[in-house]
Amino acid sequence: MMQLDLFPTDLHLRCIDPASNKRRFYALSVQRTLFDEWVLVREWGRIGVSGRLRRDPYSSAGPALDALHEIARQKTRRGYQPVAAT
Incomplete structure (x- = not known):
C-alpha cells in the first residue's frame, strides 16, 4: 500500500x-489559478514523450485534493508506483 503525505499537492x-x-x-498537481480557483492538473503518457494534459477546475482546494487522492489510489491499483522527488 502506498503512503502519501498528509496533503500532497504534487504526485x-x-x-514500468x-x-x-x-x-x-x-x-498530478493541485494548483491555484490567477482567478482564485483551484485546478487539478493531470498529465500522462509514455515516459520520454510529451503526454496528454487535462485540467479539472474546483471551487476550493479540498475537493481538488480529494480528487488527487482518489486518482492516485486508482492508479496504484493498476500498478503505478510513486517516484521519489528530486
Whole structure:
C-alpha cells in the first residue's frame, strides 16, 4: 500500500514493465489559478514523450485534493508506483 503525505499537492507515478514494453507516467498537481480557483492538473503518457494534459477546475482546494487522492489510489491499483522527488 502506498503512503502519501498528509496533503500532497504534487504526485508523480510511473508504471514500468519491460516484458510488455510498458513505460508510462502519470503526474498530478493541485494548483491555484490567477482567478482564485483551484485546478487539478493531470498529465500522462509514455515516459520520454510529451503526454496528454487535462485540467479539472474546483471551487476550493479540498475537493481538488480529494480528487488527487482518489486518482492516485486508482492508479496504484493498476500498478503505478510513486517516484521519489528530486
